[in-house]
Amino acid sequence: MISFNQVHKRYPGGYEALKNVSFDIAEGEMVFLAGHSGAGKSTLLKLVAAIERPNSGSVLVHNQNVGALKGGALPYLRRNIGIIFQDHKLLFDRNVFDNVLLPLQICGFDHRESGKRVRAALDKVGLLRREKSHPIALSGGEQQRLCIARAIVNRPAILLADEPTGNLDAAYAREIMAIFNSFHQVGVTLLISTHDESVLQDGGVRRLTLKEGVLL
């Protein structure tokens, strides 16, 4: 599903974020991406969604070389990938419902179908009763769950999460991980970056560890 082959990523200015990274993730697999801040976890996730491009090596998603994708094809790749951002990237000028509606508007879903899907996604993350609230009124954990609802409303085959439990206390973090486990059970491919040891203790989950841009 996701395949890195000898990937190098150097940012302008010379900083080497990833060095010779190779790995494969099978369809329906759940993988943790571990490592300290600055180890290159975010960069790796950005390469999957073609937010950044590799300097050398190849990034394959769905057997598509993402690094060589033309600008016009990018949107269609990203529609198949749900991304949970470290900084949430919620829109504060609209309510919870409309935040989750955005991906469906982008794909051109009709009105009634959209409404159903948005409520299903909100129900899944336990925010159904907050649909009229504005994101500013939500707690950190709720904002995180809203971000998850937006990432999954489109039912993508791949879910990327960048430090999803970063600022949450242990109870909230467990809730979020439970949600991810439920997606894993229905066959979604998950790549979750974290430096949270309590999350990484979750037994039986494959772990990729980055250190200073090198995969251990």
Place this chain on the structure above:
Amino acid sequence: MTRAFAQHFGVLRAVLRRMFASKLAGFLNILVIGIALSLPAGMYLLLQNAQGLVAQFSGTPQVSLFLAMNAKAEEVERLRKQLAQHPAIASAEFVARAQALEQLKQSTGLADLIGGLEKNPLPDAFVIHPKPGDVQALAGLRDELAKLPGVELAQLDSDWAYKLEALLKFGRLAVLILASLLSLALIAVTFNTIRLQILTQRDEIEVSKLIGATDGFIRRPFLYFGAMQGLFGGIMAWLIVTVSLLLLNLPLHELSQLYASQFMLHPLSPGDSLSLLLFSVYLGWLGAWLSVARHLSQIEPR
């Protein structure tokens, strides 16, 4: 098909809501565009009316042939035959000097003044209706007729109409220049409005790109906004021109009655009105398009 239509309609509705979310700012923009467009549109309208006036008078050009005061009857007779056979002349009508004086009395209401004259100051004359031809041909005919024996003066009656026509040509060019400049201003206004919008919606654009929005999807609301703003600006311009015209027509009516005339300014024709609206929609769309092309590519998610 209906889904695509519904989607576009949804965008349009969102755009209108945004446009009138800030009533004053939206209205001011529309007012600026309306005023900018109403100037060339109003001047164009005045020119159209002046042109109508010219056409009324210059539709049948005439050459007036004034004979010498001492012209004899046989000379007149010879001229009449010459004129009747001339290939460029459709018809020639003799106006005797006594008859001319009588006409002058009746048509101008200066009977008292004319009655006080000791003798008739008017010469015999021919009013000549030439066959249709261009300005040069008519001028040539006039020069030829002026050389005929017994003729004192040949005058092309539509001369002033041609002069006015030349003046109108100048006016039309002035309107064209003004319209071009103000169109640029309109594009600039829209460009800037859209630029500010793109800046304030930076987050939304960035997130949309990250979750798979095509450039078309992101561009659409801005283009619609530009076009709608252009449309409302065009409607504003039409209203300004039409109301100004109605206001001008009141004193103009009094004035033209004093001259026993029925001259009125005609409003913009439906065709011209439609052109005005389409043109302003196009300019708004173009301004938005330029702005989007310039600024949207600068927002790349990181």
